[in-house]
Amino acid sequence: MSNWRYWFAHNAGVLTAVVLFAAMFTLYISNHSAGLTPAVATTAANKAVLLALVAMAQTLPVLTRGLDLSVGMVFVMANCIASVIVVGTVGEGLLGIVAVLLIGALAGFINGAIVVWGRLQPIITTLATGAVYYGISLFVRPGPGGDVQSDIADLLTGQVFGVVPAALVVLFVVVLVVWIPYRRSVLGRAAYAVGSNEQAAYMSGVPVQKAKLLAYTLAGVLASIAGLMLTFNTYSGEASAPIAGTYTLNSIAAVVIGGTSLFGGWGSAIGSIFGAFVLRTIEDLLFVFDLPPLWQPLFQGVVLLLAVSLGAFRILRVRNRLELFS
């Protein structure tokens, strides 16, 4: 029995996000004129999976007590590059996808290398590399446009068996192939250890440097998967700083809503996925409730602020005031 209680306590953040999402999505569907049809679900999924992937990417550095402010830029860079090289036949398209993933991994690895070997602060490192990646996006695609291999795009943004949104399947596969093996690997555990206490982790012989490098590299890969999905959705690429900024900021919010601590060492990418879903559903809710368009940014801002303020409940549990200052 105590195993169950332990499990609940450990996953309270994730469960809160799941419940919040379920409630909001039910509200959304019950007020939607069409109800839950595969088309409605696919549209919602296609939008939500983008942020979910970027939020997963953000989770990995955050777990090591870092931060990646360049995820949005890597996301946009992958989008721009994909709109150039994921074209032609299906085979060429697949080759292009592999190339985009490699570029994403390289971008993440550069972040990690500067943080690990350059010993710079992650915030400032990724702010600066973000500018570089944005410059590369502008170089690849000065104006919006481009194309994408339409067979792959249709396959990945449509429905599987005519019911399940393919984007959700992609997300599921990413969780299965990337997150779960990572979480169970030595370096994945090391990432949690580093996030909890880097000095202690180092003293215990945890591979601190490798763990950080892998976290940032995987973040680059996940962000570029999101960039690919964006390309498949829009059939074009655009080097847009506002899009990159919005995704970076929302990814941090999604991570927090999903129960991951910004102080590292606690949380999971699964929580971030549901955090992203919650954020996306808020936007959809504003749409079905016909809120005047001018009020929407304010409403979104207030909801975002309230959502992140949920973290303040931890101060009720603190018995010793000094624990607040960690």
Next chain:
Amino acid sequence: MTGVDTGAVRGPTLAARLGIDRSVTIAFGCILLILCGGALYSREFLSPEYLLQQLQVGAFLGIVASGAMMVILLGHIDLSIPWVVTLGAMMATAMVGWGGPAGVWLCIPFGVFCGAVVGVLNGLGVAYLRLPSMIFTLGMNAVVQGLMVLHTGGFAPLDQATEAMHFIAVQRSLFGIPNALFVWALVGAFVIYLLKRTAFGRAVYAVGNRESAAYLSGVNTNRVLIGCFAFSGAMAAFAGVLLAGYSNKAYQNMGDAYLLPAIAAVVLGGTNILGGKGNYLGTIAGVILITLLQSILSVMQMPEAGRQVIYGCVIIAMLLIYGRGAKARS
């Protein structure tokens, strides 16, 4: 025993007292390097007129960076700068319409006041709710954005900047030195006084180094947090007011170009992003460095893509020279 060197116990050297350390020296060295490089490209780079103009543009960034620095010294970060800049500009220009004759006089204080209010709210969230400043100021940024969209109705506001705003942002009244530079100098003098000569300034460094230790020493840490965030908000809004005077109007997204450069300027100036270490001289160097870098890249007609890449690379390269953290084993 004789011959004991009584001079062994000395105070800090003159350089240290002025705040000149390795990072500040390197930052100023890089400024000279950029100027020399620019001079090779065109003689204009060393003309007083060009330099004064750069300082005038840099003054806006300098004022934003002054506020950002106070928050970074605490080990926190203020990501609400972009929309607080816009808030200051929009509220100041709108006040002219609301306040009637008095509005002309009230517009500048009102703009700054609005920024300070947002700053206080940021401070309350960080101090009492104990939320990470990065995420709370981010949410506040979104809220302010929503308010401003509502205020303008989604369109560009029609309000014009007043004479006074135009005067302090653009005109040159003394020896041809831009008034904006005097404003920055005043703000800078205030920050230096605050950090070096007041108990509040000591408390800022103390909280930045270890908040629990500062708390146990009797510092009202929450007051320090709120004070610094309020100052950051007020300065961002003040820069917005000046910008409105400079471009004669307030517009959406006018603050977007100030967040990254302000943080970069503070960090390039040797302030530790984890808090507790840094001095204002470095921030001045950082601001001038960033302004010159942006100016040179645009003078050389570098396309935006190349500008972003070089900008990012220079920041990384400079930090790799002197901003590196300690090794894990030490």
